[in-house]
Amino acid sequence: MKFKAFLTENGVNLLEKRFLPALDRMGKICHLYLTRDHAIFLHNLLNGDGIQSVAQFRREALFDDYRISSQNEDRIAFAVDVSLLHRALRSSVSICTEFGSGPTANRLHIKLVKKLPANSSQPMPFLTFETKGFKSAVIQDVPISKPLSRAHLLELQTALDAAQDLPPTLVQVPDLNQLQSFVDRMKHIGELLNVSITKYGELHMQISTTFITLGAEFRQLLVIGEQADAPVEDRNLSAQARSSRAILRGDAQSVQVSVKHFAKSLCYHLAKPDCAFYGIAPQGACLTVIFQFFIPGSRQMDKSISLHCRLPVLDPGSS
Amino acid sequence: MESSATDSDAPDLVCQLDNVQGMVDALTAARWKRQQDAVIEISEHGMVVIVEETSCLQAKVYLQRELFIRYEYGAQGRPRLGVSLGLFVDCLNTFSAPGHSNTIEIQYPGPDMQLLLKSVDSLDASIYAEIRTRIPDTISWDYNFEPAGSTPLTFTVKTAALKEAIDDLEWPGASIQITVQPNPPSVTFRGDGHGDLQIDFMYYANADLLLAFHCDRQVSYRYKYKFLRATTSNIPGSVIRDNRGSKLTIGRGGLLKVQHLVSVARTSTSHTHIDSTGYQHPSRIAYIEFFVKPEEDEDTADD
Structure with missing residues (x-):
């Protein structure tokens, strides 16, 4: 299971200034569902009683050099805390704009990793933001849930399909x-x-x-x-x-x-x-x-x- | 209830107001707790909204007919209706959207004795409300305010300063003694409770705080802090911004009257300059009066 991509400038603007603040208001925890073509933020699709929300981006809207692979038709989904994601992104952006120069220097690299957190013997999954500054690199690890199992992912996909019907x-x-x-x-x-x-x-x-x-x-x-x-x-x-x-x-x-x-x-x-x-x-x-x-x-x-x-x-x- | 509604089609009152926020501000000043029953009295001169608590505190908000752009009064006698003040204010507030002119029409009674409200300034977006009214309780005591002697004991203080002083007195709490004395001309607020705190307004030293002062003999009364606080706790921001003054008068038996002025002018035509006494064209002002009874077990310094 692998995912890595570079966030484009437009993608950073969309997420940092507009979508993450809005999604954060909708609910603290959401599912991020990544497919070959889309990145989708989902609220309350698996547990029924709140507002269901679907924010879907074609991968070009946010990323370039987008690479994803999994044994489940290259689909990965996990739960993430929207406000942590927002904070990590915001701080990465501030480092980019402060130290970055040239078209490639200030690119924001995002990837899925498994790491051994401090004081723990169990490796944990993280969504990592990597920013290369002038002399340093800053890495921010946002903790995420274990990726959804095949069965849960199927359930999520089914709920997503069901949420697409249009009112007359x-x-x-x-x-x-x-x-x-x-x-x-x-x-x-x-x-x-x-x-x-x-x-x-x-x-x-x-x-x-x-x-x-x-x-x-x-x-x-x-x-x-x-x-x-x-x-x-x-x-x-x-x-x-x-x-x-x-x-x-x-x-x-x-x-x-x-x-x-x-x-x-x-x-x-x-x-x-x-x-x-x-x-x-x-x-x-x-x-x-x-x-x-x-x-x-x-x-x-x-x-x-x-x-x-x-x-x-x-x-x-x-x- | 009066039978006037049944034999004629004309309602007791149809009026229109072009500054809902001003009315919200004025009524909010009389909200000192969540659940309050208000009595609205309608007359040819306007509307008076009366709220009281345990026979010790009464607030009256005078919304004169001059505040309304249309005021059609068709009742015999003075109809009175009871509503929940909080609900009425929250409801009015939904009509007051920022950045829009909000003209509303108020009608009483509706087919089921409701108070009817509706927005009238836009055809494509409209808001309406029906508030259930009840038969009001009789006002439990008559706040017949009489001057204490031949000359009135009265002073006018900047509303902001009054509010600040009363807020500061929260710490000693319990009961607050107000002393007005002619020599030197001054007003003293003194709280004794967990500790003691005294705030003096000296007429000559603080001419910009104490705007007017009339007193020919010393008087001193104690008032419950929570009632005193109710008189300034929800003063609308516009009163402070307009730099207005509040007039306090001590009447017979120590009955304290606190008067505030709240502007109900349309924001677009609001005056750029208002002089230090807060005088503005009277037709665009809502008057708010609070009556606070003194604590009874206190021996007073004067009659």
């Missing part, structure tokens, strides 16, 4: 920051959030407790997938009435999720996505959030990066 209707959220500040304030009111999404391009969120009902509605959103024209007769109704009529008509779906999960999913604005879409999976299985990234300086989607998460739906009867 997706609406684009116009302003992530605005939505985040709203949801952050909403957290004080209650714990359960009803989210409904219509084919007319409406996103309706509502918290309802014994003492208060608080909701927000966004209309005229861009729709991807199944769409329909909003009935004229509904135009002057309240948000609540319109969304329940749309559900009866089969033009909308509604799910209940945790406000905390919803707020957490919005932390991905730290990864600086160019747009975000919300959709409800068939049968209301989960609330899916898909973030898109554009190729810098264009409005074209960057297919080498993909980021999405799936919020578990809470059973209203159980809580």
Whole structure:
């Protein structure tokens, strides 16, 4: 089992400034799953109840001189502490920029190693960052879990495949920051959030407790997938009435999720996505959030990066 | 409840406000603990939000009709409704997104006697809320504030200095004695508890802290620290930034009145200069009054 690669400058920027801070908010521990073509950061795919998150990079987006081999179709997966990974990367970067010169001198080498840690007789696996400075080399070892067994890796791959299905209707959220500040304030009111999404391009969120009902509605959103024209007769109704009529008509779906999960999913604005879409999976299985990234300086989607998460739906009867 | 809502379609109140944050600030000043029941009294002059605790402390937040860009009052008498202050403030807060103009409409009552709120400034993004109201408890004691003598005993102190002094008195804690004396003109806060700490505001020495002073005889009363602290614990940052003053008056029987001013001006039109007494066009100010009863077992230095 071998993995080594050089992180490109773009890869360092993506990870250090954008993705690792965002992934760290999602959860301390994630799986890093490396294949011949992709590096994928996965949260909660094997243990069911939290937000499932998948951040996938084509290898060219992060690395060059990428070499991987394993007896399991060249796939390796392990668990890693995101904040440690972030710290190691940050400090390697600072050494690179401080001492590095020339195009090759300041390259950041990353590899999988097994080492004997101090005060231990058992060799342990590490993800190692190696930076060559002017006169010195700095090596940072980030401890990782034992690589996943063949059976677990298969399980992870199956969960990953299952997490790829697209909701039939997706609406684009116009302003992530605005939505985040709203949801952050909403957290004080209650714990359960009803989210409904219509084919007319409406996103309706509502918290309802014994003492208060608080909701927000966004209309005229861009729709991807199944769409329909909003009935004229509904135009002057309240948000609540319109969304329940749309559900009866089969033009909308509604799910209940945790406000905390919803707020957490919005932390991905730290990864600086160019747009975000919300959709409800068939049968209301989960609330899916898909973030898109554009190729810098264009409005074209960057297919080498993909980021999405799936919020578990809470059973209203159980809580 | 009044039957006014049933026989006419017009609600008791429909009003619009263009600075939600100002209202949040003003009401937050009266939040000294998590669970507080507030009574909102609506009249043709505006709204008063009243909160009290164990008959020793009362706060009133006056939101005059001039603060609202629209204020339609259609009730007979003065309708009163009870809400949870925390819930009301948290709810208002969700309407106040930074970097956006937030105009909200407040209506009372809704079909089920709710307090209805909705944003009115954008068609494509709207926020709405319905807060359940309850029939308010009667106000347990009347804070009938009367001057202690022929001349009022009053002083005005920089709000920031007052807050700092009260925060510092946390260490001795327990009860705080406030002494106002004419000669030399000064105000003394003294705490005796785990230790003792005395803070003096000398009128002539600290003219920029003690802004006004009226006292013709010495008086001295003790107040529970936790009630005194409630009067400044949640003073909004805007009050400190605007460098405002708070007016304290000691009335008959030692009843202490603390008055703060909170700006509810739109941020875009906020005044660049406010003079040292914190005077600004009165229509854009919310008034907050606290009434604190003195501790009873204390022998006072004056009547």
